[in-house]
Amino acid sequence: MGRFKKHIIIVGSARSGTSWLAETIGKQHRYRMLFEPDHEFQTPRGHLLSDRFVTQKEGFEEGHRYLTDVFSNRVDCNWIAQNSNRKWKRHLWPIIPKKFVIKFVRCNLSAHYIQKAFQIPVLHIIRNPYDVLQSQQRVKFPWLYDLSHFASQKPLVALIQEHYKFNLKAWQELGDLERLTLRWCIENVVPLRLQQAENAQYRLVYYEQLRDDINQFLALCTDFNLEPLATIKDEYTKPSSKTHPKSTIVRKNASEIIFLPEELGAINSILNIFEIDFYPIQQP
Numbered sequence: 001m002g003r004f005k006k007h008i009i010i011v012g013s014a015r016s017g018t019s020w021l022a023e024t025i026g027k028q029h030r031y032r033m034l035f036e037p038d039h040e041f042q043t044p045r046g047h048l049l050s051d052r053f054v055t056q057k058e059g060f061e062e063g064h065r066y067l068t069d070v071f072s073n074r075v076d077c078n079w080i081a082q083n084s085n086r087k088w089k090r091h092l093w094p095i096i097p098k099k100f101v102i103k104f105v106r107c108n109l110s111a112h113y114i115q116k117a118f119q120i121p122v123l124h125i126i127r128n129p130y131d132v133l134q135s136q137q138r139v140k141f142p143w144l145y146d147l148s149h150f151a152s153q154k155p156l157v158a159l160i161q162e163h164y165k166f167n168l169k170a171w172q173e174l175g176d177l178e179r180l181t182l183r184w185c186i187e188n189v190v191p192l193r194l195q196q197a198e199n200a201q202y203r204l205v206y207y208e209q210l211r212d213d214i215n216q217f218l219a220l221c222t223d224f225n226l227e228p229l230a231t232i233k234d235e236y237t238k239p240s241s242k243t244h245p246k247s248t249i250v251r252k253n254a255s256e257i258i259f260l261p262e263e264l265g266a267i268n269s270i271l272n273i274f275e276i277d278f279y280p281i282q283q284p
Contacts, residue, residue, distance in 0.1 A: 002118060002119030002120070003118075003119075004071045004100075004118055004119070004120050006097065006098065006099050006100055007071060007099070007100045007101075007102060007118075007120045007121075008025070008099065008100070008101055008102070008120065008121050008122075008123065008224055008226065009102045009103075009104065009111065009114065009115070009120050009121065009122045009123070010022045010025075010101065010102070010103045010104065010122075010123050010125065011104045011105075011107055011108050011111045011122060011123070011124050011125070012105065012108070012124060012125040012126060012127070012187075012207075013105065013108065013126075013127070013132055013183070013184050013187045013188065014105045014106075014132075014136060014139075014141065014144060015127070015132050015135035015136050015139065016125055016126060016127040016132055016207055017125050017127055017207040017210070017211070018103050018104070018105055018125055019103065020211075020239065021123065021125055021205075021210070022035075022101050022103035024217070024232075024235065024236065025099075025101050025221075025226055026099075026101040027229055027235060028098075028099070028226075028227050028228070028229055029098075030097055030098040030099075031097065031098060031099040031100075031101060031227075032073070032097040032099070032100050032101070033100075033101045033102075033103065034070060034073075034080050034081075034100060034101070034102040034103065035079065035080055035081070035082050035103055036079065036080065036103060036104065036105060036106075037049065037066075037067075037070045037075065037077075037080050037102065037104070038050050038104045038105065038106040038107045039079055039106075040106070040143060041143075042077075042079035043075075043077050043079050043080060044077065045066045045075075046106075048062055048063040048066050049063055049066070049067070049104070049106065049107050049110065050106040050143075050149060051106050051109065051149035051150055052107075052109060052110050052149070052153070053109040053110070053150075053153050053155060053156040053159075053190070054109065054110035054113040054114075055112075055113055055155075055195075056113070057117065060110075060113075063110075064117070067114065067118065068118075070102065071100070071102070071118060071120070073097070073100065098227075099226065099227075102120075106143075108124070108187040108188065108190070108191055109156070109186070109187070109190055109191065111124060111191055111197065111202070112191050112195045112197035112202065115197070115201055115202050119201075121201045121202070121203070121224050122197075122201065122202045122203070123203050123205055123220065123224075124191065124192065124197070124198075124202065124203065124204050124205070125205050125206075125207055125210070126188055126192075126204060126205070126206055126207065126278055127206075127207035127208070128207075128208065128279050129181065129184045129185075129267070129271065129276070129279065130259070130267070130279075130282050132180075132184055133177065133180050133181065133184070133267065136180050137177075137180075144179075144180060144183060145176055145179050145180065147168070147171040147179060147182060147183060147186075148171075150168055150171070150183075150186055151168050151169050151171055156168065156186075156190070157169060159190070159194060160186070160190075163194060164273055164274055164275070165273075166273055166274075168186075175266060177259075177263055177266050177267055178266050178267070178269075178270055181266075181267045181270040181271060182270050185270060185271065185273075185274040185276065188278065189274050189275075189276070192204060192278075193275075203220070203223075203224075205220070206278075214232070214233065214236050217232075217236065218232075259282075261284035264282060264283070264284045265284070267282075268281055268282070
């Protein structure tokens with residue numbers, strides 16, 4: 001066990017259930033949630049982590065120092081502490097937290113490195129890409145459509161070219177749905193298929209299975225020494241604070257975005273290039 005033995009990390013693509021899982025764990029008394037230290041614009045140093053493909057400390061020294069500060073609870077930032085009690089800066093008091101739950105959405109490509117370098121368990125949550133794209137289209141975060149950070153990293157460009165014969169530098173030629181699909185593929189295929197990050201301390205969890213079966217969550221709690229809420233059965237089905245108001249999770253009768261045949265074709269063309277096998281390909 002490493003220095004940060006009170007920590008657990010949640011990673012996943014945006015709109016994949018990262019907030020729901022982190023909040024479900026972090027609601028426990030004296031658990032502190034660190035929210036998106038990798039946010040490029042809402043945190044002073046999040047740009048050091050956003051969409052970075054990291055395999056070693058060399059060349060990533062500044063980012064490594066920032067992560068050390070985050071995990072040491074030395075970063076005072078309203079965005080990161082938004083789920084914490086900030087009265088009298090209690091969120092920075094060193095003795096109070098029993099657990100730190102750190103939630104990332106732009107660190108999938110460095111999560112394998114982080115887990116090894118800091119010896120912190122990682123829960124990588126994945127969600128059906130069609131549902132992710134629907135949700136991302138609702139929120140329309142500009143950074144989701146900007147793949148320039150990926151394309152500027154020569155090792156990542158070369159890796160994707162080698163394995164999938166895909167030119168990442170040509171991302172600007174793609175439409176919006178294709179860009180979102182490409183982001184989802186990169187964020188999940190690289191760590192889970194190319195890096196083969198999964199091990200006892202890097203656990204892949206499927207959002208749909210987890211939401212439908214509380215026993216899977218309780219098993220995670222056992223495996224990673226987490227204490228579930230006494231009221232977990234009541235809390236488990238509640239949406240996260242980041243759930244879109246038009247989501248079907250909130251509005252059971254809300255109409256889902258239906259992809260047109262040509263849109264499905266564009267999405268599937270990218271999924272097929274990356275040989276996606278996490279979920280079945282949806283046909284028109």
